[in-house]
Amino acid sequence: MKIPLVDLKAQYASIKEEIDAAIQRVMASSSFILGPEVTLFEKAFAEYCGVKHAIGTSSGTTALYAALTALGIGPGDEVITTPMTFIATASEIRRVGAMPVFVDIEPESLTLDVEKLDEKIASQYDIGDGAGYPINRVTHRRLRAILPVHLYGQMADMTRIEELTNRYGLLLLEDAAQAHGAEYRTPDGTWKRAGSFGALACFSFYPGKNLGAYGDAGAVVTDDDELAEYIRRYVHHGRSAKYRHDVEGGNYRLDALQAAVLRVKLGHLDQWTRARRRIARLYDELLGDIPEITIPRVTEGRRHVYHLYVIRTPRRDELLVALQERGIQAGIHYPVPLHLQPAYAWLNYGEGDFPVAETCARQVLSLPIYPEMTDEQVEYVAQCVKNALSSMR
Ligand SMILES: *Cc1c(COP(=O)(O)O)cnc(C)c1O
Numbered sequence: 001m002k003i004p005l006v007d008l009k010a011q012y013a014s015i016k017e018e019i020d021a022a023i024q025r026v027m028a029s030s031s032f033i034l035g036p037e038v039t040l041f042e043k044a045f046a047e048y049c050g051v052k053h054a055i056g057t058s059s060g061t062t063a064l065y066a067a068l069t070a071l072g073i074g075p076g077d078e079v080i081t082t083p084m085t086f087i088a089t090a091s092e093i094r095r096v097g098a099m100p101v102f103v104d105i106e107p108e109s110l111t112l113d114v115e116k117l118d119e120k121i122a123s124q125y126d127i128g129d130g131a132g133y134p135i136n137r138v139t140h141r142r143l144r145a146i147l148p149v150h151l152y153g154q155m156a157d158m159t160r161i162e163e164l165t166n167r168y169g170l171l172l173l174e175d176a177a178q179a180h181g182a183e184y185r186t187p188d189g190t191w192k193r194a195g196s197f198g199a200l201a202c203f204s205f206y207p208g209k210n211l212g213a214y215g216d217a218g219a220v221v222t223d224d225d226e227l228a229e230y231i232r233r234y235v236h237h238g239r240s241a242k243y244r245h246d247v248e249g250g251n252y253r254l255d256a257l258q259a260a261v262l263r264v265k266l267g268h269l270d271q272w273t274r275a276r277r278r279i280a281r282l283y284d285e286l287l288g289d290i291p292e293i294t295i296p297r298v299t300e301g302r303r304h305v306y307h308l309y310v311i312r313t314p315r316r317d318e319l320l321v322a323l324q325e326r327g328i329q330a331g332i333h334y335p336v337p338l339h340l341q342p343a344y345a346w347l348n349y350g351e352g353d354f355p356v357a358e359t360c361a362r363q364v365l366s367l368p369i370y371p372e373m374t375d376e377q378v379e380y381v382a383q384c385v386k387n388a389l390s391s392m393r
Helices: 006-027 036-049 060-070 089-094 114-124 156-166 224-232 258-265 267-288 316-325 343-348 356-365 374-393
Strands: 053-057 077-081 099-102 142-146 171-175 183-185 192-195 200-204 216-224 238-241 311-312 362-365
Touching: 006 036, 006 258, 006 311, 006 374, 036 142, 036 258, 053 060, 053 224, 060 089, 060 171, 060 200, 060 216, 060 224, 114 156, 142 156, 156 171, 156 356, 171 216, 216 224, 267 311, 267 374, 316 362, 316 374, 356 362
Parallel strands: 077 099, 077 142, 142 171, 171 200
Antiparallel strands: 053 216, 183 192, 200 216, 311 362
């Protein structure tokens, strides 16, 4: 049996008629840039997230770039984020001229460790009289925002992060690229979706994401009318009317063909999420009592959407090879935390600076998961994991 990490062909086969009709519709209208398809998808996606506005972008990366720009973050500013993420989270902080400051993750959800976050701000920044932004005592830059990443489909600890952004007067920007539809229980007991917490939140519709386009695409979502308007202009050359440019923006628009595909797929997303959860439960049952393995934990008060099903094991590298030999495509998200990436060598971080992220980077293994995966395939993967580990004992 050959099992891919994700199976986009199986998904296309299951919705072929709807997708083909949507693509035909765009072709026949020849409305390829913005237009009704983009507007309709934006409305539907905003509603899905439980916010007022969604603005389509050309990717998750450009969504982050546009969001950071809209928040006025730039040279002289710092943004706190996690080293256990895809590089775009940090590269876009740099792209606007600001500096990423990393804080370690906590070992259960692998999202930002709020204790360490608080300790970092309290110990390294001058809070002054509470007016204005905290100033880094060493770099003298202003701390402007916290950028949590809802890793693998599980949200960061938003209540406690919001306490800190309120206490220190910081902006909150969510990287929700892996968390379409993930939920978090607020202190009053209501469940809110990823994207509805921050001033702004960014999504990716990269093909392999839970809601994936047939190419690159992304979105910024928000409840703030002014920020929404700014981003809508910014991604479209800063344009407010034909030949009138209020700011120097760029071309970071969502493509109409992708919007049409995404709107079809959005109609299936909740059902796909249920399928991902069923697969995760089955993996949990089959792998839960293997001593060398830690199965993904869902923190109380969070609803995981399993963009990835990530186990941890000290025998990760051997297990990865053994699975490959058995036709199973597993993955590693991520083998090198950002602070140890060559691209950030100049930041002078070293081994030991973020021990939890570093240990996870050595131990995480993403097993195949996609909504069309059958129980038989899940059982096969679990059996191969068991066999491979017992042959190593
Ligand atoms: C996928 C991803 C991005 C980037 O999105 P693209 O659409 O590939 O540009 C950013 N952050 C995280 C956490 C991601 O997983």
